[in-house]
Amino acid sequence: MAKSVLRVDLSPLSHRASGKVREIYEAGDELILVSTDRVSAFDVIMNQGVPGRGVVLTKLSEFWFGKLDFPHHLITTDLDKMPSPVTDHRDDLQGRTMFVRALDIVPVECIVRGYLAGSGWKEYQKSGTVCGVSLPPGLTESDRLPEPIFTPTTKAEEGHDEPLTYEEMEAIVGKERAQELRDVSMQLYAAGAEHARARGIILADTKFEFGLEGGKDGQLVLADEALTPDSSRYWDAETYAPGRSQDSFDKQILRNWLETQVWDKTPPPPTIPQEILDKIAARYRDIMARLMD
Ligand SMILES: Nc1ncnc2c1ncn2[C@@H]1O[C@H](COP(=O)(O)OP(=O)(O)OP(=O)(O)O)[C@@H](O)[C@H]1O
Numbered sequence: 001m002a003k004s005v006l007r008v009d010l011s012p013l014s015h016r017a018s019g020k021v022r023e024i025y026e027a028g029d030e031l032i033l034v035s036t037d038r039v040s041a042f043d044v045i046m047n048q049g050v051p052g053r054g055v056v057l058t059k060l061s062e063f064w065f066g067k068l069d070f071p072h073h074l075i076t077t078d079l080d081k082m083p084s085p086v087t088d089h090r091d092d093l094q095g096r097t098m099f100v101r102a103l104d105i106v107p108v109e110c111i112v113r114g115y116l117a118g119s120g121w122k123e124y125q126k127s128g129t130v131c132g133v134s135l136p137p138g139l140t141e142s143d144r145l146p147e148p149i150f151t152p153t154t155k156a157e158e159g160h161d162e163p164l165t166y167e168e169m170e171a172i173v174g175k176e177r178a179q180e181l182r183d184v185s186m187q188l189y190a191a192g193a194e195h196a197r198a199r200g201i202i203l204a205d206t207k208f209e210f211g212l213e214g215g216k217d218g219q220l221v222l223a224d225e226a227l228t229p230d231s232s233r234y235w236d237a238e239t240y241a242p243g244r245s246q247d248s249f250d251k252q253i254l255r256n257w258l259e260t261q262v263w264d265k266t267p268p269p270p271t272i273p274q275e276i277l278d279k280i281a282a283r284y285r286d287i288m289a290r291l292m293d
């Protein structure tokens with residue numbers, strides 16, 4: 001039975017933050033980002049992990065950083081090149097740890113959507129727009145958009161991110177930087193979508209985060225994770241059909257199983273059978289293998 005890593009403790013390094021999935025530690029001018037095997041569904045973190053999920057997320061980020069033609073924050077995933085407490089936890093950290101340059105993160109989430117899904121579809125039905133961007137009438141759920149659109153949001157410290165109009169984003173980051181963020185995000189999405197499409201996978205939408213190297217006027221650097229199933233909506237091209245919601249490439253098995261349970265979608269979550277966890281794990285390995293092919 002494969003083991004899941006749900007928690008890590010890298011003391012005496014200073015712990016900066018815990019996300020739903022990741023643990024972040026500080027090491028001088030660098031950060032250590034550890035992706036655990038934690039998994040959430042319906043906004044609730046499950047008590048059990050999906051074995052190897054954090055490894056898949058890390059390997060995919062590393063793959064995309066190497067593939068995308070843009071400066072990024074990743075220094076190495078080699079534990080032996082990281083500060084000493086890391087190698088004391090080799091078994092837990094192997095394959096799921098990124099050593100990155102600590103950057104000033106641009107306080108905007110750069111989302112690009114190529115298809116009409118999720119909150120975008122909800123808004124379109126009400127107003128014919130997505131995050132304020134007008135779209136042609138007559139589109140149906142999961143339709144491919146005539147062109148990808150850029151729909152930035154705030155980066156909320158707590159609670160949900162709020163959509164930003166392009167003008168609101170300009171007010172936060174400045175005119176020039178806003179344009180650069182939009183152009184770069186669109187280019188990165190296009191490159192990712194093309195690569196995925198050739199492997200039978202649709203990249204419906206994704207979120208990028210950027211940092212600045214060398215202060216306010218510095219170079220834009222791609223940070224955080226890149227084009228992982230956690231930051232992106234991936235669909236299987238084979239089963240894709242507009243006019244309905246699409247199965248999520250990675251989490252559908254979990255969602256479907258949870259729907260069979262008597263559970264009100266608030267903590268505590270039900271206990272997931274190992275067999276289901278193993279199935280989900282295989283699904284993650286599958287998407288990784290297909291994308292990295
Ligand atoms: N190179 C970097 N320098 C500084 N901060 C970074 C860098 N790369 C990523 N970050 C930040 O680290 C944090 C990663 O957190 P993480 O994604 O694990 O949790 P979260 O965003 O708070 O919540 P969620 O689990 O919903 O994603 C983000 O705030 C991100 O902006």
Ligand SMILES: [Mg+2]
Nearest residue numbers: 019020224225
């Ligand atoms: Mg995040």
